[in-house]
Amino acid sequence: VSLTRRxxxxxxxxxxxxxxxxxxxxAERMGAxxxxxxxxxxxxxxxxxxxxxxxxxxxxEGDLEGVVLDGLKLVRADVRGKSVLLKPNxxxxxxxxxxxxxxxxxxxxxxxxxxxxxxxxxxxxxxxxRRDTEAIAxxxxxxxxxxxxxxxxxxxxxxxxxxxxxxxxxxxFDALWVPKVLRETEVVVSMPKLKTHHWVGVTMSLKNCFxxxxxxxxxxxxxxxxxRGIPESILDIFAAVRPSLAVVDGVVGMQGDGPxxxxxxxSGVVVVSRDPVAADVTGARLMGMEPEKVGYLKEAGRFLGxxxxxxxxxxxxxxxxxxxxxxxxPRFESLVA
Amino acid sequence: VLTSLRRPDGGLPxxxxxxxxxxxxxxxxxxxxxxxxxxxxxxxxxxxxxxEELEGRLDGPTTAALAALALAxxxxxxxxLAYAVARRGLPLPNAADPERRTAWGxxxxxxxxxxxxxxxxxxxxxxxxxxxxxxxxxxxxxxxxQCDDGGWNFGNASLYDVDLRGYAQTTAMGLIAVQNGHRAVxxxxxxxxxxxxxxxxxxxxxxxxxxxxxLHNRRDEVPALMAELRKIARxxxxxxxxxxxxxxTLATGPDTLLEPLRSRA
Numbered sequence: 302v303s304l305t306r307r308x309x310x311x312x313x314x315x316x317x318x319x320x321x322x323x324x325x326x327x328a329e330r331m332g333a334x335x336x337x338x339x340x341x342x343x344x345x346x347x348x349x350x351x352x353x354x355x356x357x358x359x360x361x362e363g364d365l366e367g368v369v370l371d372g373l374k375l376v377r378a379d380v381r382g383k384s385v386l387l388k389p390n391x392x393x394x395x396x397x398x399x400x401x402x403x404x405x406x407x408x409x410x411x412x413x414x415x416x417x418x419x420x421x422x423x424x425x426x427x428x429x430x431r432r433d434t435e436a437i438a439x440x441x442x443x444x445x446x447x448x449x450x451x452x453x454x455x456x457x458x459x460x461x462x463x464x465x466x467x468x469x470x471x472x473x474f475d476a477l478w479v480p481k482v483l484r485e486t487e488v489v490v491s492m493p494k495l496k497t498h499h500w501v502g503v504t505m506s507l508k509n510c511f512x513x514x515x516x517x518x519x520x521x522x523x524x525x526x527x528x529r530g531i532p533e534s535i536l537d538i539f540a541a542v543r544p545s546l547a548v549v550d551g552v553v554g555m556q557g558d559g560p561x562x563x564x565x566x567x568s569g570v571v572v573v574s575r576d577p578v579a580a581d582v583t584g585a586r587l588m589g590m591e592p593e594k595v596g597y598l599k600e601a602g603r604f605l606g607x608x609x610x611x612x613x614x615x616x617x618x619x620x621x622x623x624x625x626x627x628x629x630x631p632r633f634e635s636l637v638a
Numbered sequence: 639v640l641t642s643l644r645r646p647d648g649g650l651p652x653x654x655x656x657x658x659x660x661x662x663x664x665x666x667x668x669x670x671x672x673x674x675x676x677x678x679x680x681x682x683x684x685x686x687x688x689x690e691e692l693e694g695r696l697d698g699p700t701t702a703a704l705a706a707l708a709l710a711x712x713x714x715x716x717x718x719l720a721y722a723v724a725r726r727g728l729p730l731p732n733a734a735d736p737e738r739r740t741a742w743g744x745x746x747x748x749x750x751x752x753x754x755x756x757x758x759x760x761x762x763x764x765x766x767x768x769x770x771x772x773x774x775x776x777x778x779x780x781x782x783x784q785c786d787d788g789g790w791n792f793g794n795a796s797l798y799d800v801d802l803r804g805y806a807q808t809t810a811m812g813l814i815a816v817q818n819g820h821r822a823v824x825x826x827x828x829x830x831x832x833x834x835x836x837x838x839x840x841x842x843x844x845x846x847x848x849x850x851x852x853l854h855n856r857r858d859e860v861p862a863l864m865a866e867l868r869k870i871a872r873x874x875x876x877x878x879x880x881x882x883x884x885x886x887t888l889a890t891g892p893d894t895l896l897e898p899l900r901s902r903a
Contacts, residue, residue, distance in 0.1 A: 395803070396837075430791065430792055430805075431792075431805050431807065431808075431838075432753070432807055432808070432842065433805075433806075433807040433838065433840035433841075433842040433843045433882075434840070435840035435841055435842065435875050435876060435879060435882065436806070436807065436838040436839060436840025436842070436843045437838075437840070438875070439839055439840060439875070440837065440838060440839070444875055454875070456653065456879075459652040459653040459656070459879070459881075460653055460655070460656070461653065461655050461656040461657070461693075462693055462695070463693075464693065464695070478693075478695055499797075499798065516744075517652060517659075517661070517698070518695060518698075518745075519744070519745070519748075520698070520743065520744025520745060520748050520751065520754075521744070521751075521753070521792045522792050524743065524744060524745075524748040524749055524751060524792075525744070525745055525747060525748045527748075527749075528728060528747060528748055528749060558798070558800065562797075562800050562802075631798060
């Protein structure tokens with residue numbers, strides 16, 4: 302293969318911007334974190350047993366609201382009288398791709414939560430790659446869907462902020478600037494897409510919280526956290542945001558070179574849990590991956606939620622029947638179960 | 639609309655609920671040639687030339703470059719620009735000299751990327767055009783990071799041998815900064831922008847694209863961009879974005895208001 306001069310420049314320089322960091326990370330982070338805890342047990346009690354609902358949803362055209370409602374009931378989610386914020390994944394938009402949480406899933410979850418008695422529901426996201434959130438929300442169809450459902454959208458890249466001291470020590474930050482709306486809402490719901498990820502293996506509820514960090518403080522693509530380490534940042538950010546519900550859109554997931562450049566895969570599944578760590582562990586299994594080999598998930602299981610399969614109760618449908626073997630991200634073949 | 643979004647302190651926020659911030663206030667000052675906004679910027683500038691936002695967080699260094707374009711006092715502007723220029727971003731992980739910082743990032747502890755570097759180039763071109771070294775450094779990054787499709791994204795042209803796509807908004811900012819010469823880079827970027835701005839119909843994108851076309855004296859897309867901005871101006875999601883409204887006001891204003899952005903290099 303011959304490379305043009307420009308290709309040489311790009312691949313020798315700019316291309317390495319995060320690729321090299323990713324490779325370095327891979328070498329270091331495929332295993333566990335240091336045994337010495339970077340959290341205090343008094344702040345984060347040992348995770349107990351968790352329940353995760355796994356439900357079949359072959360298309361976005363069916364009764365998604367009913368599916369999510371069933372999931373919320375199965376895990377006994379209690380949102381009655383509470384304010385709720387849905388945080389979908391809208392990191393980037395490419396027509397025909399499966400990068401983002403589908404707008405129909407977002408609306409279905411909002412309606413299900415309303416039926417469960419939520420006092421208010423808003424949708425919020427701080428897209429990771431693009432500054433013009435309005436452009437990406439319009440192009441993806443999210444804004445139109447929210448307007449039709451009378452749901453307000455909050456741009457977390459622009460929202461007013463509050464300094465939030467960290468009780469974890471993974472990135473070296475002593476505090477993060479967090480949008481106030483996340484602190485003022487009673488129930489934050491992480492609503493990721495079920496995807497493989499070329500730097501951390503898999504991405505769901507925990508990694509989705511990157512989008513809660515304001516771009517005008519941390520830049521686009523939230524680059525400060527890339528420099529500090531993606532797995533480390535996932536843990537600090539999740540601990541600061543602390544969503545109390547996860548609704549994972551696996552109706553159509555992404556396999557291969559996720560989270561942006563991968564291929565759609567019809568996986569036909571929705572995962573709901575009050576424990577986002579347990580939801581992500583289950584989601585990894587539903588992709589045919591071994592969650593124990595995902596360094597940040599294993600570490601999260603020490604203090605942020607339940608990662609041990611024997612302590613996660615599966616409810617709803619048979620996960621084995623709903624498992625789709627995703628093609629792993631490049632260099633993450635070892636995650637395949 | 640823009641003045642109705644202004645805070646009582648004279649500045650402009652990025653969101654309807656937020657406090658005044660440096661970036662939108664700088665664009666407000668330029669968009670309506672506004673002394674109150676300039677006073678806000680002057681009053682909040684630190685002695686070292688940089689800024690601290692109202693909540694107490696340190697602002698990204700390159701917002702000072704935008705403020706430099708808007709500040710009324712030439713000495714204040716020079717201090718702001720010098721502050722931004724001196725705070726380069728981190729080098730690439732595989733850089734030959736990992737200690738040597740080149741170009742500019744969103745923060746002092748992030749890697750150098752497209753838009754922050756474009757801000758510095760824009761301000762240097764306009765205010766200190768004789769600073770060849772800084773101009774060359776900024777242009778070097780923007781040239782290397784231009785995507786295969788001609789656009790710019792946040793700052794990476796390809797990853798793991800896969801070409802990444804450009805974004806219309808970032809490409810517009812790149813073109814606002816790279817004004818004179820550099821025909822190949824500029825021509826490819828305008829080709830990308832013409833093909834893509836309609837696909838990314840946000841107010842900020844369309845407004846900055848219009849500024850880019852006007853600064854380069856290219857009229858081909860101007861009528862269509864103006865028409866689109868008129869439609870966008872009725873959209874609640876646009877009116878809730880003071881920064882986008884400020885850029886749109888600048889984009890549709892008289893030529894004289896664009897003068898502070900013109901390259902003198």
